[in-house]
Amino acid sequence: MLDSGSVRAFGPLEKVWSSSAMRPWLPMNELTSVLRVQVLEHHPDYPMSALSLGISISG
Numbered sequence: 001m002l003d004s005g006s007v008r009a010f011g012p013l014e015k016v017w018s019s020s021a022m023r024p025w026l027p028m029n030e031l032t033s034v035l036r037v038q039v040l041e042h043h044p045d046y047p048m049s050a051l052s053l054g055i056s057i058s059g
Helices: 013-017 020-025
Strands: 038-042 049-052
Touching: 013 020
Parallel strands: none
Antiparallel strands: 038 049
16 A cells, blocks of 8 residues: 555565554544455346355264
8 A cells, every 4th residue: 555655565465554653544423444355256147246254064
């Protein structure tokens, strides 16, 4: 993340998003999250996508 031409944070999005450098831009009254997902498929008729949110455990 750049601030006035200086690097304030860098690395994976999840780490930058939760860094102290991002706090001035994240509203205190709104909770936000960044999720790492994989797009599995797109619906052929509707603007919808199926996402994988993590490891599936079956048993």
